[in-house]
Amino acid sequence: MPRVSVREKTATKQRLVEAAKSEFAQRGLAGARFDEISRAAGFAKGTIYNYFDSKEALFFTIVAEWCAALLASVDFATGLTAREQLLEIARLDVEIASKDPDLAAVIIYQMPALSGTHRSAADAALAPGIDALSLVIAAGINDGEFSDSFDAHTYGRLFLAALSAIEQEALAGTSAIGLDDVVPVVDRHFIAGLLA
Secondary structure (H helix, E strand, O other): OOOOOHHHHHHHHHHHHHHHHHHHHHHHHHHOOHHHHHHHHOOOHHHHHHOOOOHHHHHHHHHHHHHHHHHHHOOOOOOOOHHHHHHHHHHHHHHHHHHOHHHHHHHHHHOOOOOHHHHHHHHHHHHHHHHHHHHHHHHHHHOOOEOOOOOHHHHHHHHHHHHHHHHHHHHOOOOOOOHHHHHHHHHHHHHHHHEO
């Protein structure tokens, strides 16, 4: 049996992740099925087990990749104020959501729907993003730009929750808020409340 190259393994894993986004977006973590993900990616049922131990591991890989892609898109050394950096993070998140609706559904709809048994895995997948937000907000607090009513970590979690809720409303299709409105709404109704 010929060996599979690293490049082929990476491509296979990425095809599985892409198929999983659609499956998780439609069925959630509880309803998603490994065999459907493998089939949608064009592989035999057992192939997915060579890459992921469980559907939870696959789900949180998707969440971690979203977080990494968002953080990689942000230039934290631009000389922007903390408020401007938060607005840029919101803008980039909306851009990702508009380009990949299945990913948006996983992050915006499925993550909040997780039961308590998955909270620690969700927190671990989101930790790099929360940590980065906390650093931006801490700088804003230290510079006197933001209020110090709460600690930066709490504000970081609240920012992510507010952004997600506003994006969820925009993506519902039944709201007066569209994706183009997300950043201004986040600015007016969340970031403005942080200002010192």
